[in-house]
Amino acid sequence: MEAFLLQEPLIEFAEDFLCEDPKKGIETTGFYSLSNNSHKSQIQYSVIGSKKEIQLYQEWMLNFNHPIESTSSYKLKLNSQVDSDTGEVSTLFDDEDFHEDMYEDYSDEAINKKVHPDFPGFTSDSCFKCEFLNNDEDNYAINSRDFNNILKSDKPTLDKFDEIVELYVDAYRQLVEEVAFGRPDIIVIVISG
Incomplete structure (x- = not known):
């Protein structure tokens, strides 16, 4: 048996621009759909959740209307598992396996903008044209x-979990049947914490 390393394929973007990096291609010329007039300029979304969660989600979405500068900070996240009998969530490792330092923020001194570019904003004036x-x-x-x-x-x-899931399923069905302004492109379900 022989193993091969496959090269990254070139992706076609607007104006016949070819590039293997989707971030660079979108920022440089935009989506391929801009070339053939199939690009959507608006994405309609609906939200399912409590009134408070819907409001918080709408406020959060407003952040995407503006550029977001990339940062070098990140948090270490541990995997977890759910006990199927009790529904209890536990980490995969015991507390003694890690020190408190493991949960602190880690940061680099410099930000590599090629690896972590700034987000340009999701507007009709940005590279997304949407x-x-x-x-x-x-x-x-x-x-x-x-x-x-x-x-x-x-x-x-x-x-209890099954009943709460059923609340969301019923809400989804009702939303799909009764939307006032046509069927949304995306339905976001915000789950209570």
């Missing part, structure tokens, strides 16, 4: 009381 739109009438707010009633019940954790 914007996110949301109509409040097309969002579906799940009543917080419904969550609380399920969580306060004496049922086993997995039964």
Whole structure:
């Protein structure tokens, strides 16, 4: 048996620009769909969650309307697993396997902008030539009381989980059937913490 290293394929972007780096290609000339007039200039999204979570998500989405500078800081994340009987989440390692230092922020002195370029913003004026739109009438707010009633019940954790999932599934079905401004391109489900 012989192993081969495959070279990165070239990706075609707008104006017949070929490049293997999607970030560079999008920033340089834009998406291929700009060349053949199939590019969407607007992406309509709807949100499912509690009223508070919908509002927080909408505020968070506003961040994408402006450029975001890349940073060199990152956090170490540990994998976790879920016990199928109890629904309890635990890390894959015991506490004694790691010191407290493992959870601190790590940062480099310099930012490699080629590896971590700044985000240019998601607007019709940016390289994306597109914007996110949301109509409040097309969002579906799940009543917080419904969550609380399920969580306060004496049922086993997995039964509570199933009931909460069913709340979201019902909300999704109802949203798809009743949207006021046509079917959204994206439906975002914000899950309570």
